[in-house]
Amino acid sequence: MSKSVVVVGSGNAALCAGIAALEAGARVLMLEKGDEALAGGNTKYTAGAMRFAYDGNADLIPLLRDPEDDRLPVTEFGSYTADAFAHDLLGFNDGRPLSPEQEVLIARSGDTMTWLAGHGVKFDPIYSRQSFEKDGRHVFWGGLTLAAANEGVGLFDMEMAAFQRLGGKIRYEAAVTDLIHENGRVAGVMVGSEEIRADAVILACGGFEANAEMRASYIGADWTKAKVRGTPLNTGDGLTMALAAGAQEYGFFGGCHATPMDLHMADYGNLEIPHGARKNYRKICYFLGVMLNARGERFVDEGINFRNYTYAQFGRAVLEQPGHFAWQIFDAKVFDLLYEEYTFEDAHFVSADTLADLIPLLDGVDPAAAAATLEAYNDAVDESTPFDPTALDGKGTTGLALAKSNWAQRLNEGPFRAYPVTGGITFSYGGLKVDQTGAVLDTSEAAIPGLYACGEMVGGVFYNGYPGGSGLTSGAVFGRQAGAGAAQGG
Incomplete structure (x- = not known):
């Protein structure tokens, strides 16, 4: 049988x-x-x-x-x-x-x-x-x-x-x-x-991942603030039942798949948004620009590797910034390279014709520090190496305490856009x-x-x-x- x-x-x-x-x-x-x-x-x-x-x-x-x-x-x-x-x-x-x-x-x-x-x-x-x-x-x-x-x-x-x-x-x-x-x-x-x-x-x-109490217990208190990229139903029920049956905990409980997400998305994923936006408000084109935290500082090397290998770590990095948010900043040179989740109707961003006009729109960010960071970044960009998004192009910065290793281009062509992001969790x-x-x-x-x-x-x-x-x-x-x-x- x-x-x-x-x-x-x-x-x-x-x-x-x-x-x-x-x-x-x-x-x-x-x-x-x-x-x-x-x-x-x-x-x-x-x-x-x-x-x-x-x-x-x-x-x-x-x-x-x-x-x-x-x-x-x-x-x-x-x-x-x-x-x-x-x-x-x-x-x-x-x-x-x-x-x-x-x-x-x-x-x-x-x-x-x-x-x-x-x-x-x-x-x-x-x-x-x-x-x-x-x-x-x-x-x-x-x-x-x-x-x-x-x-x-x-x-x-x-x-x-x-x-x-x-x-x-x-x-x-x-x-x-x-x-x-x-x-x-x-x-x-x-x-x-x-x-x-x-x-x-x-x-x-x-x-x-959808259980805030378990996230805090296993991953850390910051993770109570995380957006949940997917279903609200993954609350650890199977894990709890298995452990009660004598199963052993195994693997790295302090880690999770994370990604930068739209700061203003709902607490959970949304299956009703259009097909092209089913990436659920994630924002993973940071490698084409820079990210600033509330102190107006860059906090990761946005171009250290292809985004396939960094977004899970950078989602965590964003969540652990002051206030659990950051801004991703781009100029017009890369607008046509931004993924569709940056352009669908629910995407949140601010825009201005100049960087000077954009900076005051970055809610929660120290404007003087942001201006200084962006000026230093622009001055540090290597202009002799061509930009190539298909490869680790080596087009980086020089002289910065935190380099951008690849795809570094000056933010100098208006208009400019900035997208507010936080950390989102996909799975534990x-x-x-x-x-x-x-x-x-x-x-x-x-x-x-x-x-x-x-x-x-x-x-x-x-x-x-x-x-x-x-x-x-x-x-x-x-x-x-x-x-x-x-x-x-x-």
């Missing part, structure tokens, strides 16, 4: 777990805390980008929604090897070697993308955010090339369609409140007073330890029978930062692992 599997959650990781379990012959019931509109966890709020190892164009074409796109013959995707992926992850590990979870993520990333494509989950090249036109060609940079067709909502829709094609069932407004323990194993879940029995339970219900890094089947391990390193986890629930994947696009890939890799493991092991 086929195994029965309950999946808690309905985002990317949950759906990949469900698809894999169904493939392995299990009967799968998915339980979603929210209503149908809020289903999908954080997945719907993402831009749908997925980072994975590949050797060249030939590896990508089979994954595309439109393999006949007339831009492809003049597109240079480059390659992104397993070694490059490892290098990027190590850059955020604070001296730690690759964790076992990171090694799994790298090794299975490409195959998991092929597996998704085989289930009708198709992708588009990220021309608008990950490439620049150069000498008549589309040149991709940073190793991140593809996003799900129709971004995060499209990823959810395609994965849900695959799940249901295979016979998976889902119930909405069915918040799991406890695990059922019987004969030394997890034997199902409680939805309020209702018992739902199963051979295996997969926790795929996100981290604790700390979680549970799982084995090679996705089974949750207890404090003695033994598998808890019948209990599996994936997605944000898995610790050890990220530490002090995050190469963009890795989160969705991690969810898919560990979701697929947990689904297969639950169906086969029960």
Whole structure:
């Protein structure tokens, strides 16, 4: 008789777990805390980008929604090897070697993308955010090339369609409140007073990013002020239930995926904003300008690396500034390079024809200090090196205590714009330890029978930062692992 599997959650990781379990012959019931509109966890709020190892164009074409796109013959995707992926992850590990979870993520990333494509989950090249036109060609940079067709909502829709094609069932407004323990194993879940029995339970219900008390406890008091980029429903329920069942805390609980966000956005993400703005008010073009805090000072090297490798750290840096905010300042030279989230109707900014007129509009900022900082920055820009947004161009500053290492251009061409930002949290890094089947391990390193986890629930994947696009890939890799493991092991 086929195994029965309950999946808690309905985002990317949950759906990949469900698809894999169904493939392995299990009967799968998915339980979603929210209503149908809020289903999908954080997945719907993402831009749908997925980072994975590949050797060249030939590896990508089979994954595309439109393999006949007339831009492809003049597109240079480059390659992104397993070694490059490892290098990027190590850059955020604070001296730690690759964790076992990171090694799994790298090794299975490409195959998991092929597996998704085989289930009708198709992708588009990220021309608008990950490439620049150069000498008549589309040149991709940073190793991140593809996003799900129709971004995060499209990823959810395609994965849900695959799940249901295979016979998976889902119930909405069915918040799991406890695990059922019987004969030394997890034997199902409680939805309020209702018992739902199963051979295996997969926790795929996100981290604790929407729980201010847990953010403060694990990450720090500043994080009570963070905007939540995604769903309000990821309040650490799965983590709490698993720890109560004897699971071990694992990974870096003091870290999280963060990003600079519009200061005036709502406290949580908004699925009702237009398709092109589903990046949810994030503001990650700081590398094209400068950021000032309330003291009128720059506080990060805005051009230290491609934004794929800095926005998770810079979101934290913004939140930890006085007043938990900063201003991003640009001049007219880069307006056409700003991503669409800077231009949609809900984007907040101030503008002026001169820097002198802009500075008094920077609410909460010391104007004299801001003027001095911007003057010193302009004077320090290297004018002999050409600006090239497709590469680490070395166009930096000289003589500043805090350099801008790349893409430094003088702010000297009006009009000027400034965007107020704060720190937003996407997901937490700390979680549970799982084995090679996705089974949750207890404090003695033994598998808890019948209990599996994936997605944000898995610790050890990220530490002090995050190469963009890795989160969705991690969810898919560990979701697929947990689904297969639950169906086969029960």
